[in-house]
Every structure is written in C-alpha cells, then in structure tokens.
Amino acid sequence: xxxxxxxxxxxxxxxxxxxxxxxxxxxxxxxxxxxxxxxxxxxxxxxxxxxxxxxxxxxxxxxxxxxxxxxxxxxxxxxxxxxxxxxxxxxxxxxxxxxxxxxxxxxxxxxxxxxxxxxxxxxxxxxxxxxxxxxxxxxxxxxxxxxxxxxxxxxxxxxxxxxxxxxxxxxxxxxxxxxxxxxxxxxxxxxxxxxxxxxxxxxxxxxxxxxxxxxxxxxxxxxxxxxxxxxxxxxxxxxxxxxxxxxxxxxxxxxxxxxxxxxxxxxxxxxxxxxxxx
Amino acid sequence: xxxxxxxxxxxxxxxxxxxxxxxxxxxxxxxxxxxxxxxxxxxxxxxxxxxxxxxxxxxxxxxxxxxxxxxxxxxxxxxxxxxxxxxxxxxxxxxxxxxxxxxxxxxxxxxxxxxxxxxxxxxxxxxxxxxxxxxxxxxxxxxxxxxxxxxxxxxxxxxxxxxxxxxxxxxxxxxxxxxxxxxxxxxxxxxxxxxxxxxxxxxxxxxxxxxxxxxxxxxxxxxxxxxxxxxxxxxxxxxxxxxxxxxxxxxxxxxxxxxxxxxxxxxxxxxxxxxxxxxxxxxxxxxxxxxxxxxxxxxxxxx
Numbered sequence: 001x002x003x004x005x006x007x008x009x010x011x012x013x014x015x016x017x018x019x020x021x022x023x024x025x026x027x028x029x030x031x032x033x034x035x036x037x038x039x040x041x042x043x044x045x046x047x048x049x050x051x052x053x054x055x056x057x058x059x060x061x062x063x064x065x066x067x068x069x070x071x072x073x074x075x076x077x078x079x080x081x082x083x084x085x086x087x088x089x090x091x092x093x094x095x096x097x098x099x100x101x102x103x104x105x106x107x108x109x110x111x112x113x114x115x116x117x118x119x120x121x122x123x124x125x126x127x128x129x130x131x132x133x134x135x136x137x138x139x140x141x142x143x144x145x146x147x148x149x150x151x152x153x154x155x156x157x158x159x160x161x162x163x164x165x166x167x168x169x170x171x172x173x174x175x176x177x178x179x180x181x182x183x184x185x186x187x188x189x190x191x192x193x194x195x196x197x198x199x200x201x202x203x204x205x206x207x208x209x210x211x212x213x214x215x216x217x218x219x220x221x222x223x224x225x226x227x228x229x230x231x232x233x234x235x236x237x238x239x240x241x242x243x244x245x246x247x248x249x250x251x252x253x254x255x256x257x258x259x260x261x262x263x264x265x266x267x268x269x270x271x272x273x274x275x276x277x278x
Numbered sequence: 279x280x281x282x283x284x285x286x287x288x289x290x291x292x293x294x295x296x297x298x299x300x301x302x303x304x305x306x307x308x309x310x311x312x313x314x315x316x317x318x319x320x321x322x323x324x325x326x327x328x329x330x331x332x333x334x335x336x337x338x339x340x341x342x343x344x345x346x347x348x349x350x351x352x353x354x355x356x357x358x359x360x361x362x363x364x365x366x367x368x369x370x371x372x373x374x375x376x377x378x379x380x381x382x383x384x385x386x387x388x389x390x391x392x393x394x395x396x397x398x399x400x401x402x403x404x405x406x407x408x409x410x411x412x413x414x415x416x417x418x419x420x421x422x423x424x425x426x427x428x429x430x431x432x433x434x435x436x437x438x439x440x441x442x443x444x445x446x447x448x449x450x451x452x453x454x455x456x457x458x459x460x461x462x463x464x465x466x467x468x469x470x471x472x473x474x475x476x477x478x479x480x481x482x483x484x485x486x487x488x489x490x491x492x493x494x495x496x497x498x499x500x501x502x503x504x505x506x507x508x509x510x511x512x513x514x515x516x517x518x519x520x521x522x523x524x525x526x527x528x529x530x531x532x533x534x535x536x537x538x539x540x541x542x543x544x545x546x547x548x549x550x551x552x553x554x555x556x557x558x559x560x561x562x563x564x565x566x567x568x569x570x571x572x573x574x575x576x577x578x579x580x581x
Contacts, residue, residue, distance in 0.1 A: 018378055018385060022392040028452065029395060031418055032407045044416045083305075091302035094295035106299070108567050113310050115563040117513035119532040120556035123320050123539055123549045124313030127330050147309045154302060173287070179294035208400035210516045211532070215540055226402035230520050242410050249403040260398040264391060268460050 029253065036246035043243050056247035060232075065221050066248060069228040073252075076138055076224060077206040080145045081199045088153030088198070089191070093183045095154065096161035097169065107158065114151035118211050121147060129216055140216040141224065145209060149202040156201070156270055160194035161187060197270035200263055204256065225252045314556070320549035327543035340550035349526055350551065353534040360443060360530065361511035364450045369504055371451065372458030377488075379459065380466045393456035401453060405520035408449045412436055439527035446528060449517050454510070458503060465499025466492070498569070505566040512559050531555045 035043060039055040060066050094100075095107055125144050134140035164187070172182050210226045217223050223231070229248050232241060260267060321340055325333035344350050379390055396404065411418050412435040420432035435445045473495070477487045493500075515532040522528040524537050535555060539548030 014378070014381075014383070015385070017374075018389050021375060021378070022389060024452070025392045025396055025456070028404065028407045028411060029399065031411055032403075035410060046418060046421050087302040087305055090298040094298040098291045098295040100292045100295050103295075110306070112563055112567060113306060115509050115559060115566070116310060116314070117532060117552075117555050117559050119513065119515065119535045120552045120559075121310065121313035121317055122536065122552060123325070123330075123545050124316030125309070126327075126539075126545075127316055128308075128313055130330070143309060146305055147313075150302065150305060150309075179291060179298070183298075204398065208402070210400075210402050210519070211536070214519075215536070226400050226516075229400075229406060230402050242413070242416075245406050246410060249406055253399050253403055256398045256400075257395055260394050261391060264394055267394070268390075268464075271457065271460055 029257075032246045032249050032253075036243065036250045038243060040243075056243035057251070059241070060244045060248045060251070063244065064228065064232070065223075066228060066251075068221055069223050069225050070252065072138055072222065073207055073225040076141045076145070077203045079142045080149050080206040081202050083142070084146065084149040084153040084202050085157075085195055085199055087150060088157050089188070089195070090183065091154045092157035092161050093179075093187060096158040107155075110151045110154050114148060114155065116147065118148070122211070122215065125212070126215065135216060136218045136222050138222065141209075141213055144212045144216065145206045148209075149205055152205070153198050153202055156198045157191070157194060160191060160198075164190060193266065194270075196263070197266040200259065200267065201270050204259075207252075207256070317549045317556075318553050320545050321553045322550075323546045325545035325549070327540065327545050330545055333546065336546065340547050341554075343547065344550050344554070349529070350534060352526060353529045353531050356443060356528060357512060357514065357530045357532075360447060360450070360514060361508055364447045364454075365504060365507050365511055367447070367451050368455045368458045368507060369500070371455045372462055372503075373500075375455065375459035376462035376466055377492075379463050393459055395456075396453050397456040397460075399453070401516040402520055404453050405449055405517045408445070408452070409436060409521055412445055436521050439525075442522050442525065442528045446514075446517050446521055449521065450511070450514070453517075454507065458507060461503040461506070462496070462500065465496050465503070468499070469495050502566070502569055505562060505569065509559055509562050509566065512562065513555070531558075 034048060034050060036056050037052045037054075038045070038047070038050050039053045042050065042053075095103060125147075129135050129140040129144070132140075132143075134143065168186055168190070169182055172186050177185070208226060209224075210230065213224045213227045214230070217227065220228070225248075229245065229252070232245050232248065320330075320333060322335060322337060323333035324336050324339075375389075375393060379386055399407075412420075414420065414432045414434035414437065417432065417435070419435070420429070423429045424432070433441060435441045469492070473491050474487070477491055482490075513532050514530045515536070518528055518530050518533050524533065524541070529537070531551065532555065535548050535551035537548075538544050538551060542548075
C-alpha cells in the first residue's frame with residue numbers, strides 16, 4: 001500500500017516536472033504572441049489573455065520593408081539548400097560508398113570545417129565578397145552560408161548513404177551502370193527522406209544566420225529577417241517598439257514551428273546523425 | 279581472371295569518387311580555406327576596411343597590442359565563463375529531459391514537441407523575446423518577481439554588468455537545452471537493454487541504476503554532445519549582440535573581433551582577434567575529432 005502510494009506520488013512528481021519543462025519551453029513564445037496582440041500602451045500592462053489586435057502586425061510591414069526581408073530570407077535559404085544538397089549528395093556518395101585513400105581524413109577535415117567560428121573567416125570573406133562585387137547583395141549570403149551548410153550536409157548525407165544496403169549498388173554495377181547513373185537512379189530515389197531532413201536543417205540554419213547577414217548587407221532592402229528584427233528601432237534608443245518586434249518575431253517563427261511539428265521525427269534523426277554517430 | 283576486372287573497377291570508382299568530390303572541395307576551398315588563410319594573413323598586417331588591398335606587413339604588432347588590451351581579456355573571460363556555465367546547465371537539464379523522454383509514459387510526444395520549439399526559433403528572435411521579458415520597467419519577469427515579493431523593484435537585467443551575462447546564459451540555456459536533450463536521448467536509446475534487465479532482476483534501486491549503469495554507458499555520447507555544444511558556445515555572437523550590444527561588460531570574443539573589424543574598420547587588429555578565437559576553437563575541435571574518431575572506430579568494429 002505505502003509502496004503504491006509512493007509510486008503514485010513519484011508519478012505525480014514526474015508529471016509536475018514535465019509540466020514545468022513544457023511551461024519553461026513554451027512560455028517565452030506564448031508571451032511574444034500575447035505581447036504582439038497588444039496595441040500601443042496596452043503593451044505595458046501585464047495581461048495574459050488580451051483580445052487579438054493586429055495593429056502591430058500592420059505596423060511592422062508598413063514601417064519597414066519587412067515583406068521584402070522575408071522574401072530575401074526565403075531566396076537565400078532556398079538557394080543555399082539547393083546548392084548544398086547537390087554538392088553534398090555527390091560528395092556523400094563518394095565518401096559513403098567508395099573506399100579510397102584519405103577518405104577518413106577528408107571526412108574529418110570536413111567535420112572540422114563545420115566547427116569553424118564564422119568570425120574567423122569574416123575579414124577574408126569580406127574581401128572575397130567585395131572582390132566578386134557581391135557586397136550588399138543576396139548572392140554574398142548564399143556564397144558565405146555554404147561554409148556551414150555544406151560540411152553539415154555532406155556529413156549527414158554520408159551517414160544516411162552508408163546505412164543503405166550494399167546489394168542495391170552491386171546489382172547496378174553488374175548491369176554496367178556508371179557511377180553517376182548509380183547516384184541519380186539508385187540512390188537519389190531512396191534518399192528522398194534523408195534529403196528532406198538535411199535540406200530542412202540547412203534551411204533553418206540559413207534562415208537563422210545573423211553574423212554574415214549583418215556584415216555583408218547594408219541597406220534595409222537587402223536585409224534578411226534576423227537582421228531586420230535585430231535592427232528594428234523606435235524614435236529613440238530608449239523607446240524600442242516592442243509591439244512591432246514581437247509581431248515580427250511571431251511572423252517569422254510560426255512557419256518554422258509548423259515545419260518542426262510536421263517533420264519532428266526526421267529532424268531529430270537528422271540532428272543526431274550529424275553529431276552522435278561520429 | 280577476376281583480379282584485373284576488380285582492380286579496373288576499383289580504379290574507375292576511385293576516379294569517380296574524386297570527380298564527385300571535386301565540386302564540394304572547390305566550394306569549400308573558396309568559402310572556407312581561402313577566407314581563413316586571408317584572415318590569418320590580415321592578422322599580421324595593418325589592413326583597413328576601406329582599402330583592404332593596401333595592407334602592410336607589421337609582424338606580431340597586432341597580437342602584442344591585443345595581449346595588452348584589458349577589453350580583449352575581458353571578452354576572453356566572458357566567452358569562457360559563458361561557455362562553461364551555460365553548457366554545464368544545459369548538460370544537467372538536457373540529461374534530465376532526455377531521461378524523462380526515454381520513459382515510456384503518455385505525454386512523451388507532447389514534451390518532445392514542446393522542447394523542439396525553442397530550438398527552431400532563430401537566436402535573434404529568442405534574444406528579442408527574452409529582452410522584452412527581461413525589460414527593466416515593463417518586463418514580465420520583474421513583474422512576477424515583484425508579485426511574489428522576491429524583489430521590491432525591477433532589475434535592469436541586461437544593463438547591469440552583474441546580471442547581463444546571466445541574462446545571456448538564460449537565453450542560451452532556453453534555446454539550446456532541447457538540442458542537448460535530443461542528442462542525449464539518442465545516446466540513451468542506443469544503450470543495450472540487457473544491463474537494465476539484469477539490474478531489474480537484481481532489484482537495484484533506479485537511482486543506483488542511473489549512476490552505475492546509465493551514466494557510465496552514456497559517457498561517450500555525453501562527452502561528444504558536451505564538446506559539440508562547447509564549440510558552439512565559444513563562438514557566441516547573436517544573443518550577446520542583441521541583448522547587450524557592444525557593451526564591454528558582456529562582450530564575447532566574436533563580438534570583440536567584429537567590432538574591431540567592422541565598427542572600427544581595423545581589419546588587421548580584428549583579424550588577430552579572430553585568429554586567436556580560431557586557435558582556441560581548433561584546440562577544442564581537435565579533442566572532439568579524436569573522440570569522434572575513436573567512437574567511429576568502435577562502431578565499425580561492431581558486427
């Protein structure tokens with residue numbers, strides 16, 4: 001009896017802990033949504049369930065080129081994903097399926113590149129971007145983002161490609177298929193889920209990037225979403241338009257959360273393939 | 279007869295391998311190796327942002343000056359303090375969440391979904407959300423603390439040098455603990471079940487099972503996850519930039535380097551700072567890669 005009570009108590013404690021974790025994880029975002037619905041001076045009243053008012057949402061799109069910023073982020077992130085997946089798939093086939101000298105060293109060099117602090121290449125990248133005439137233009141970001149999306153893509157796709165059975169390829173080789181045909185005809189169709197996972201993670205990384213976007217763009221029209229949100233300012237430094245900032249935050253976060261909810265299993269498998277399985 | 283055929287096949291495949299690797303290697307050389315090499319070169323020059331081509335070699339002058347700059351040392355200290363404290367908190371909290379997620383109870387899916395939300399939110403956005411919650415006059419956190427009677431008047435979390443670094447840690451813990459939890463959960467799920475069954479048969483207390491079975495078995499995955507996070511924490515930029523700007527009290531090495539480089543246009547000096555940060559992280563990376571390599575060696579030996 002006492003044992004059963006104790007077990008019940010333990011279970012209640014466990015659920016309380018879980019509820020606390022969920023609250024901690026979700027509350028800041030909930031508070032951002034709540035705040036974004038409060039117009040003007042309502043903002044400064046603590047109210048947990050205000051009636052939704054979209055004034056801040058209108059303001060954020062009217063007072064700056066926020067629509068343009070979202071489009072910029074979409075363009076940059078999509079281009080980065082397509083490039084990384086194309087280059088990454090070919091490389092991953094070589095690294096995951098063909099035994100050659102220096103393979104292991106190469107794989108670990110690539111992993112090493114993904115650990116680069118971005119600031120370590122900042123001045124060199126600045127020079128490169130200027131030399132190519134890309135300063136304050138979106139291609140500068142597509143180019144520079146490859147430094148973190150490409151190693152990651154190669155690494156994760158290699159992990160996935162290694163897990164596929166050997167027989168698939170052997171049959172194709174016996175039939176006399178060329179390596180490129182093997183990649184496009186045998187592996188590509190099978191790697192659909194892996195490509196979605198990897199592409200999604202690369203997209204999120206590119207969508208969220210800040211340091212390069214802050215440094216290589218100058219005008220409001222060329223900014224990506226994180227830079228636009230970081231640089232939203234009011235009449236003075238002491239009067240930040242918090243309503244606008246929260247509205248902008250909610251606008252760019254909701255699509256990401258929807259994506260994460262739809263693909264959560266895939267994301268978890270992709271993240272762990274990238275890190276744990278060394 | 280089979281010999282030459284196989285070796286020809288191997289040759290063709292090796293050639294194909296390098297052909298397939300070429301585009302990726304060229305891209306990485308262009309966006310990683312070249313800019314890194316240039317940055318290291320700039321560290322030994324007096325390059326200026328307005329005319330980077332006119333850089334003159336100055337030897338170790340930038341490094342000499344850097345090592346005597348108290349602001350630099352402050353940023354080094356801030357970065358290390360931030361990285362060690364936040365990663366420690368994230369590890370303990372992440373492990374707790376991972377253990378909870380590993381129990382087969384209803385509501386597990388909800389918990390996993392909830393912890394993924396902070397991970398998906400851009401760092402800039404989470405920093406802004408917390409900046410608003412931590413606002414000295416209108417912030418909900420101060421309001422709650424006053425309501426609970428813990429403080430009498432609002433704390434200027436991000437403006438006060440003593441609390442600002444803790445505000446940054448708070449944001450980072452909130453954002454990256456889920457990632458830690460998921461990595462550790464993957465590690466937990468790969469543990470062999472036999473040990474647990476044996477412990478259950480012997481009637482070992484769950485707490486003891488954790489310390490004597492789970493933790494030692496989980497150690498390799500835990501170490502890799504910790505170093506992975508540590509590398510990430512050492513390059514922190516976004517959250518600090520948004521929460522406290524170019525404030526010396528909380529500046530990290532990345533923020534310091536970028537300020538020199540872009541705001542003060544001193545490319546040579548900024549590059550010297552970047553190079554030192556790079557070396558610090560390279561050291562940690564070497565440790566990580568050694569561990570990962572040992573891990574993958576073990577994985578390949580498994581039948």
